[in-house]
Structure formats: C-alpha cells, structure tokens
Amino acid sequence: MRTYCSRILFGALLLVIGIGYLGAALQLWDFTIFVPGWWTAFLILPAISSMLHYGLKISNLFFLLFGAYLLAYANEWITFRISWMLIGAVCCIYLGCRILFGKKVTYYEYKFF
Incomplete structure (x- = not known):
C-alpha cells in the first residue's frame, strides 16, 4: 500500500x-x-539518505559536496567554477591514494557502469 x-x-x-x-x-x-538550482536536490537528498543508512563514505560525501556546490553556483552565492580537468585530477588523486594506502583493490570495485 x-x-x-x-x-x-x-x-x-x-x-x-x-x-x-x-x-x-x-x-x-x-x-x-522554489529557487534557482532546485534540481540539485536530486544529488543532495540521496547523498544525505545514504549517509544516514550506510554511514559517511567518500562517494556520498562527494555527491553531497558536488550538489551543494552546484546549488551555491546556481544561486550566485559563489563565483568559483569547477572544471572537468579539476574533477578528473581530484578523482585520480583519490584513486591513487586508495590504491596505495587503502584496502586491497580489485577490478570490480571501480566499475563505473
């Protein structure tokens, strides 16, 4: 029901x-x-829900911060613009640190599709 x-x-x-x-x-x-950037709720709310159910993880923290950034940028609260090169660099640094210092990494852990 x-x-x-x-x-x-x-x-x-x-x-x-x-x-x-x-x-x-x-x-x-x-x-x-509501407000400009209302659609960022589709990133922010699932990230918060995931944090409440599964705890703080890097993936839900990333989506929360990215959604908050897009909301702030859409409302012109900030003027800093994130480029795809910056996102790629941060992802490479994270994956490199995860491989070097994290648990044993398998191929299936980093499937993007």
Whole structure:
C-alpha cells in the first residue's frame, strides 16, 4: 500500500511540474520551482539518505559536496567554477591514494557502469 501511494504522489508531482514547464515554454504563464538550482536536490537528498543508512563514505560525501556546490553556483552565492580537468585530477588523486594506502583493490570495485 505504501509503494502504491508513493507512486501516485511521485507521478502527480511529475505531472504538475511537466504541465508547469509546458505552460512556461508556450509562454502561457511564468513557472519556476522554489529557487534557482532546485534540481540539485536530486544529488543532495540521496547523498544525505545514504549517509544516514550506510554511514559517511567518500562517494556520498562527494555527491553531497558536488550538489551543494552546484546549488551555491546556481544561486550566485559563489563565483568559483569547477572544471572537468579539476574533477578528473581530484578523482585520480583519490584513486591513487586508495590504491596505495587503502584496502586491497580489485577490478570490480571501480566499475563505473
């Protein structure tokens, strides 16, 4: 029953958002949801949920910080822009430290797909 109710609520929410943006695209009305960068909640909320269920891990901390950065940048609270080269460099440093100092690493641990 709970799954059925959550499906109905989530579906209705997506329907309302879609109709709102359709009206805005057709210039029938002005439609915005909450604040600029609201979509970063799709990164921040699952990261917080993961922290509460599984504890603090580097992956959920990364998504939380990345979502918070995107929210702050969308609202112009900060002006620092992160480049893909910077993200790649940080990932290489993390993986290198994990391989050198972490537990035994297997190939299957770092599957990205």
